[in-house]
Amino acid sequence: MDTPIVERTLDVAPDEAQRMPVTFQINGEKRHFEVEAWTSLLDLLREHCHLTGTKKGCDHGQCGACTAIVDGQRINTCLALAVVRDGASITTIEGLAEGDRLHPVQQAFIDHDAFQCGYCTPGQICSAVAMLAEGHVKCADDIREQMSGNLCRCGAYTNIVAAMLDAADLADGQPDAQGACS
Amino acid sequence: MNRFSYTRANAVADAIAQHRANAAAAFIAGGTNLVDLLREDVARPKVLVDINRLPLKQIEATPDGGLKIGALVTNSAVAYNETVAARYPLLADAILAGASAQIRNVATVGGNLLQRTRCHYFYDVGTPCNKREPGSGCPAMNGINRIHAILGASDQCIAVHPSDMCVALAALDATVHLDGKDGARTLAFADFHRLPGDTPNLDTNLRDDELITAIELPKQGFASHHAYVKVRDRASYAFALVSAALGVELDGDDIVAAHCALGGVAHKPWRCPEAEAQLRGKPLNAATVREFAAALLRGAQGRPGNAFKIDLARRVIARAFELATQRSFEEAAS
Numbered sequence: 001m002d003t004p005i006v007e008r009t010l011d012v013a014p015d016e017a018q019r020m021p022v023t024f025q026i027n028g029e030k031r032h033f034e035v036e037a038w039t040s041l042l043d044l045l046r047e048h049c050h051l052t053g054t055k056k057g058c059d060h061g062q063c064g065a066c067t068a069i070v071d072g073q074r075i076n077t078c079l080a081l082a083v084v085r086d087g088a089s090i091t092t093i094e095g096l097a098e099g100d101r102l103h104p105v106q107q108a109f110i111d112h113d114a115f116q117c118g119y120c121t122p123g124q125i126c127s128a129v130a131m132l133a134e135g136h137v138k139c140a141d142d143i144r145e146q147m148s149g150n151l152c153r154c155g156a157y158t159n160i161v162a163a164m165l166d167a168a169d170l171a172d173g174q175p176d177a178q179g180a181c182s
Numbered sequence: 183m184n185r186f187s188y189t190r191a192n193a194v195a196d197a198i199a200q201h202r203a204n205a206a207a208a209f210i211a212g213g214t215n216l217v218d219l220l221r222e223d224v225a226r227p228k229v230l231v232d233i234n235r236l237p238l239k240q241i242e243a244t245p246d247g248g249l250k251i252g253a254l255v256t257n258s259a260v261a262y263n264e265t266v267a268a269r270y271p272l273l274a275d276a277i278l279a280g281a282s283a284q285i286r287n288v289a290t291v292g293g294n295l296l297q298r299t300r301c302h303y304f305y306d307v308g309t310p311c312n313k314r315e316p317g318s319g320c321p322a323m324n325g326i327n328r329i330h331a332i333l334g335a336s337d338q339c340i341a342v343h344p345s346d347m348c349v350a351l352a353a354l355d356a357t358v359h360l361d362g363k364d365g366a367r368t369l370a371f372a373d374f375h376r377l378p379g380d381t382p383n384l385d386t387n388l389r390d391d392e393l394i395t396a397i398e399l400p401k402q403g404f405a406s407h408h409a410y411v412k413v414r415d416r417a418s419y420a421f422a423l424v425s426a427a428l429g430v431e432l433d434g435d436d437i438v439a440a441h442c443a444l445g446g447v448a449h450k451p452w453r454c455p456e457a458e459a460q461l462r463g464k465p466l467n468a469a470t471v472r473e474f475a476a477a478l479l480r481g482a483q484g485r486p487g488n489a490f491k492i493d494l495a496r497r498v499i500a501r502a503f504e505l506a507t508q509r510s511f512e513e514a515a516s
Binding site (some may be wrong): 007018021036037038040059060061064067073074075077078079080081083084127130131134136144145146147149150 | 185188205217218220221230232258281284288418516
């Protein structure tokens with residue numbers, strides 16, 4: 001679907017701003033915007049698309065709450081300028097389920113009670129979905145390393161790792177004496 | 183965030199011309215450091231020249247047996263490249279020790295070389311900083327300096343270069359390919375970054391309007407005996423307090439050649455060719471490692487917050503030799 005959407009931005013008077021036309025495929029839908037050069041992909045998702053599942057935590061790339069999947073790769077949307085990413089295909093937490101059927105990683109988070117306050121959860125889940133697609137994890141320690149860009153201040157890590165092991169269909173393996181995952 | 187205008191370049195010459203057209207222009211590639219600096223008011227370009235469409239995304243073999251990596255290849259793409267993993271595992275290990283998966287997916291090779299220090303005072307525009315505002319002072323000298331330099335610092339600046347990848351590139355004797363208004367040129371990796379001296383505002387020897395186009399690795403990748411050892415305040419996703427990138431070539435128990443660069447200790451990856459030359463032909467044992475560490479760390483100066491790094495660096499070097507050569511040099515660290 002090709003829906004032209006032009007919205008006013010919030011942070012500058014229109015006559016001062018250079019506006020750039022950009023187009024994104026967001027959760028399967030093609031959408032057009034005009035944005036200032038300094039609009040981050042995170043602000044575009046939240047303020048222009050009202051897709052507020054993607055969270056603003058630190059706005060410095062340190063916490064991972066803003067993680068979305070852009071052109072197949074997990075990235076910090078707070079550190080991406082929308083104009084630079086023009087043309088990208090974006091999947092946010094809102095785009096993971098198929099109708100009423102949750103993505104297996106979403107279901108695993110519920111099954112394992114893998115959150116408390118939930119603020120980091122959309123970023124954790126998007127990061128985990130992309131991580132499993134990357135194919136570099138074989139055990140719990142791999143998951144801990146590969147997920148280090150997603151912080152959980154509630155400290156729900158134990159259940160987050162359990163959820164990901166479940167979603168990845170991995171046993172709770174620890175590295176053996178040689179350092180390889182068992 | 184500061185306001186700026188934005189242009190896109192489609193060719194290297196186009197990018198350089200657009201950069202030249204405005205004195206306050208900055209190139210943007212992955213932007214994982216630059217966007218943060220813009221948001222913090224540390225970087226103040228008037229124009230961003232987007233170079234992401236330039237054809238600098240190839241990893242290709244060179245005629246003399248090396249490997250040339252385009253400046254726009256992402257850190258992840260380098261680390262998981264089959265040739266890099268097989269022939270330059272030291273580089274792959276260093277990259278994967280840095281940042282997070284999200285950042286490695288976006289950050290580029292060229293941008294990694296140009297990332298700025300994470301000195302707290304450099305980032306805090308409410309404090310003086312000789313690197314950010316030359317002549318304004320350096321609060322790190324007598325302030326919070328746990329993460330700061332023990333080698334090569336000046337009375338103007340004790341910041342350290344934050345990269346892991348660059349420490350491996352230094353140890354591997356990489357070459358930096360540049361292009362600019364006066365044409366293309368190359369710099370040895372050791373000549374790319376600068377020590378702070380009286381001009382701590384300059385991190386590198388890149389000329390005005392010059393663009394990094396590629397990194398070239400020589401044939402020798404130390405695939406048989408290598409180690410990247412990184413010590414930091416948490417298990418993952420933190421900058422190095424001290425790191426060491428080591429490649430060793432052995433003939434039995436004798437050292438044929440060894441390259442060792444340290445991260446987290448200076449304004450650039452720290453190497454000492456004279457100390458490495460002394461290793462040639464020496465038997466690989468604890469005394470050799472201990473003497474080498476002492477030579478590499480000669481002149482190290484600690485401050486109240488970071489004096490621990492001198493002893494830590496000795497131990498990190500010894501650990502790197504242990505891991506690279508599958509031997510034990512416990513007494514070398516003491």
